Amino acid sequence: MRPVPSIFERARGRAQASARRLDAALEGFLGRRPGLTRGGLTFWGFLVLLLVAVLAAGFGAAVGGRSVEEVVYAARDGSIVAVEPVSGEALTVYEGSASEEASRFAFVPTTAGGLRWLAFSVLRGGLEEGSPPRADLYTVDPVRQARARLTGAVPGEVFTDPALSPARSRILAVRHESGAPPNVAVMPRSGSRVSLLEPDLESAAPILSAVWISDDALFAWRASSSSPETLSLTAHDLGERRRVTVYETENELVGPLSYHRDSNTAVLAERPRGAPLEKARLKLLVGDEEIPLAGAGDGLGLYDPSPPTRASVMGLDGQMAVLWTDGEEEWGVGLLDPESWSFRKTAVRVELESRHPQISPDGLHVATYDEKDDAITVRRLQDGGLVRRIEGAQPPETALARLQESGFEVPPEAS
Amino acid sequence: MTKGSPWRVPWRMPWRERKAEKGRRRVGPRGFVLLCAVFYALVIGGLAAYKHEVYASSRFDLGNMDQAVWNSSQGRLLEATDENGELTSRLKNHADLLLLLFAPLYWPAPSPHWLLAAQAAVVALGTVPLFWLARRFLRGDSQSDWPAALIAAAYLFNPGLQSANLFDFHAQTMAGTFLLFAFHYLLEKRLLAFVVFAVLAALTKEGIVLAVAMMGLYAIYPLRRPRWGAPIFALCVGYFLVIVLLVIPAFNAGEGSLLVEERYEAFGGSLGGVAKTALTDPLFTLRFVLAGAKSAYLAQLAAPTGFLALLAPHLLAIPLPELAVNLLSERPQMTDIRYHYSAPIIPFAYLAAAAGVRNLLRLFERMEGSHRRPFSWLERIVPGKGLRERLPLLLGLGMLVVGVELDYQNGPLPLFRSPMNDNTAIEPAPASHRAALDEAVALIPIDPGVKVSATNSLGPHLSHRRYLYLFPVIEDADYVIVDQARPAYDTNNSSPVLNLQSLQRLRSDPRYKEIYAENGVLVFEKMERAPPTSA
Known part of the structure; x- marks a missing residue:
């Protein structure tokens, strides 16, 4: 062997x-x-x-695809349009209707692109008696130009202000239903299993809006049931069903809450009810602690903090665009750094009472909404030079006004 | 060489001789490698120390390592407080016994800076054996010196290596250097030196010993030294099994490590489950390791070498067990080169790239031998010595350039473009916030018997005590210190909400009094403290 x-x-x-x-x-x-x-x-x-x-x-194509630097907005006819600000090339993401009878209204954040995935909703019906409005939720991938309807809303059910979570695994939206206070609905990106933030809201205070903290947590603005003029900001843990109140105010909010994850800083703007925009002030909340803002000076009106820029934007890592006004002649765009809790003005000057600033993903441009002319203007962040003016944008409050006309309960704070 | 100072060339010397003398004194490839290593150690070591000083380091994994070494220096070997607030041994999850070697340094001066400095220095030192080995695998002659030196320098610019080096402290990050030394001495047939470095590598983490086991197989074939290879393989596999099946379960009440259970849930959550699934369902295993981000991870490992590493798979086989450990895991950080999990694999990619260049040259030589001159058009562009002679130098230079570019785009260095905010990035808090953090930390007594609960970024500054809880775990803490700007262990999950809730409960807890609140930094003191237990 x-x-x-x-x-x-x-x-x-x-x-x-x-x-x-x-x-x-x-x-x-x-x-x-x-x-x-x-x-x-x-x-x-x-x-x-x-x-x-x-x-x-x-x-x-994937990196420099057509959505990367585009301004996405809702047009007057209900279409959702993406425009490349430098070349002016436009893409209709969702086709509206020219007929006023069938006019549709879209809820879409006016945003200076950068969203590989975008969520929006489209309001239909409600003009005739017996046809209650409804609004479905959509997501769209502007690069691939692929669109998907997430939910089929029943008549009388309207989803507004949708937002994708940081890892894009979930979508939240405010859910309006005739005869019930607004609530926040959360669902996976596939649209299945819609769950409500407060399942038994009937007798409680309405939830007006929400902003993601992480894929499993969010901030929500709620109206107080005892004192209708008091708003409270609550943080919710969706997994463990935890809820904690972070901040309360009797003032009026000016623009959305913006949250910067790396510094755990939430930024909001508020003003006394009925006061002009120059009375608006920013509040910086780190956890539940208020932090003073450096560099703003006294008497400057600050409002409408934008979502933070992505960390990859050189020199702007996480910074937010904020509108400022001295209340007399000047209106402009400033930058708020949530890492250092400081503010500085930029060279960008904007039209009177402009709203909703958004910084482009490459950090070169800033878009603002001109309320007076229903136009979006895009300017270079460095020197304030005008790049493009986009006419015919839908005023943000249009769709909510339509809801109110249809008999929905829309608290004034919701707008 | 002329007499006198070695750096001065006598003026009386003829011009041509003076030029030749200066040329001889220029930094050669060995000097270049050493220079790169020293530069890396100083820069990365300095940045790691700075990162810690500006409160950008973490309780997990600097505070826990520092606490384990400090405890060891006090006679409590590898003891640390875990995430749940229990006193445990490091051996509950990992056998990084190398930590014990640092304990004597803590006797005169206990400080986490020992760990950070040693980690940077050892990683930098890895260029030396990498240079030796690359030179050997290129061709082993003097023409291979510069290409090998460039490949070794390119290794130091790997963004993953730098990120892992700056992410707190992990003994595993140093394993690559020890493995390279061990492999070099194995090829040199110097058994004692091989054993010393193999043992050092094995002490960094239990899984690393399997890379040494692979060196045993390499000794059997192609080195044809089974008398060395077989015992090395058997001893290494034996050590691994003893650690995983006996030692770690002994610290887990007879059960396996919880980390293994979490990370390998798809395979039954155990070593046996992984082996069984790999054997009985290889297709599932293959699909699992090549799914989604894991393919990108493989590309991340090979891309910095221009994929030349793929031309020498026999060298990539050495870190294969570690690669398998990462690919089979469900923890995303394990398939991301910026974390320590990949640090033992990265140097072998560069070594394989050097061998890949040699294989490419062999192919050319064979084609030339049969009168076929591939890429002869390229040789017309690169005249003189010809492409083949210059190819190693060009590819080495290419790897260095690619390394610098990738590092610029994805590396963690402050002056470079650092697109990701994660544990590896250096993001100092504003000066006013740092001042508040300094003041708050100063309020906590140094007494090691005082129990403290701290948020993740404050933990490493308070870790020389037996009980250091990770907020929101408070247990019986005498002091609670919270940085609201960095409240959570991992802000990707929802723990900020949990921390907020815990903080509000603490405020209303009559047993605790808020003694400091500035700039989002809070300190609470327990009103009736028990006398400190002896440390």
């Missing part, structure tokens, strides 16, 4: 000899056919080059 190592030794030797023979045969074969070898090598080279070119083109 052969010893085991010897068997292995022989097997290994045979395997090596076979490999050598195969190699020599291949060598000989190719050597006898120089044309084939040269042709094969050239073909292989071109194939690799082609593969590299295709990959590079695909990568370029």
Whole structure:
């Protein structure tokens, strides 16, 4: 009987000899056919080059695709349009209707692009008696130009102000229903399993709006049931069903709450009810602690904090655009750094009573909404130069006004 | 060499001789590698220290390592307070026994800076064996010196390595250097030196010993030294099994590590489950390790070498067990090169790239031997010595350039473009906030018997005590210190809400009094403190 190592030794030797023979045969074969070898090598080279070119083109399209720097807005006819501010190239994400009878209204954040995924809702009906309005939720991938309807709202059910979570795994939206206070609905991006933030809200205070903290937590603004003029900001943990009140105010909010995750800073603007915009002031909440804002000076009206820029934007990591006014002549865009809790003015000056600033993902442009002319203006952040003026935007309060006309309970704070 | 100072060239020397003398004194490839290593150690070591001083380091994983070493220096080997507030041993989850070597340094001066400095220095030192090995695998002659030096320098610019180095402290991050030294001495047939570095590598974490086991297989084939290879393999696998099946369960009441259970849930949550699934359902295993982000992870490992590493798979086989450990895990950080999990794998990618260059050259040589000159058009563009002679240098230079570019785009260095805000980034808090943090930390007694609950970024500044809870775990803490700007262990989950709720409860707890509140930093003191237990 052969010893085991010897068997292995022989097997290994045979395997090596076979490999050598195969190699020599291949060598000989190719050597006898120089044309084939040269042709094969050239073909292989071109194939690799082609593969590299295709990959590079695909990568370029994904990174620099058409949605990257676009301004997305709702047009007067209910269409949702994405416009590339420099070239002016426009893409209709959702087709509205020219007929006033069938006029649709879209709830979409006017945003300076950067959203690989965008959520919006479209309001239909409600003009005639017996046809209660309804608003479905949609998501769209502007790069691939793919659109999907997430929910099929029943008549009388309206989803507004949808927002994707930071990791885009979930969507929240304010849910209006005739005869019930507004609530916040949360669902996975697939749209299945819609759950309400407060399942038994009937007797409680309405939830007016919500902003994501993480994929499993959010801030919500609620009206007080005892004192209708008091608003409270609550933080919710969706997984563990925790809720904690962070802040309360009797003032009127000016613009949405903006949350910066890395510094755990929530920024909101408020003013005394009925006061002009120059009376608006920013509040910085770190946890439940109010932090003073440096660099703003006294008497400057500050409002409408934008969502924080992405960390990848050089020099603007996490900063928010904020509108400022001295109350007399000047209105402009400033930058708030939630990491250092400081504010500085930029060179950008805007039209009187402009609203809703948004910084483009590359940090070069800022878009604002001109309420007087229903137009969106895009300016260079560095020197304030006008890049484009987009006319015919839908005023943000249009759709909520339609809801009120249809008999829905829409608290004044909701707008 | 002329007499006198080695750096001065005598003026009387003829011009040509003087030029030649200066040329000889220029930094050669060895000097270049050493220079890079020293520069890396100073920069990264300095940044790691700075990161800690500006409260950008974390309780997990600097505070817990520091606490384990401090406890070891006090006679309580590898003891630390875990996330749940219980006193446990590091051996409950990992066998990073290398930490014990730092304990004597804590006797004269207990400080986490020992760990941070050692980690940067050891990682930097990895360029030396990498240079030796790359030179050997390129061709081993003097023409291989500069290409090997460039590849070794490119390794230091790997954004993943730098990020792992700046993410607090993990003994595993140093494993790559020890493994390279061990492999070098194995090839040099210096058994004692091999054993020393193999043991150091094995002490960094239990799984690393499997890479040494692979070196045992390498010794059997292709080195054909089964008398070394077989015992190395057997001893390493034996050590791994003893640690995983006996030692770690002994610290978990007979059960396996909870980390293994969490990370390998798809495979039954145990070592046996992983082995069984891999054998009985290899297709599932393959799909699992190539799914989604995991394919991108493999590309992240190979891309900095221009994918040349793929041309020498026999060298990539050495860190294969560690790669499998990462790919089979469900923890996303394990398939992200910016974390310590990949640090033992990265150097072998560069080593394989050097061997890949050599394989490419062999292919060219064979084609030239059969009178086929591939890329002869390229040789017309690169005249003189010809493409083949210059190819290693060009590819080495290419790897360095790609490394610097990738580092600029994705690395953690402050002057570079750092797109991700994560544990590896250095983001100092504003000066006013840091001043508040300094004041708050100063209020906590140094007495190691005082129990403290602290948020994640404050933990490493208070870890020289037996009981250091991670807020919101408070237990019987004498002091609670909270930084509201960085409240959570991981802000990607919802713990900010839990922390807020815990904080509000603490405010209304009559047993605690708020003694400091400034700039979002809060300190609470227990009103009736028990006398400190002896440390």
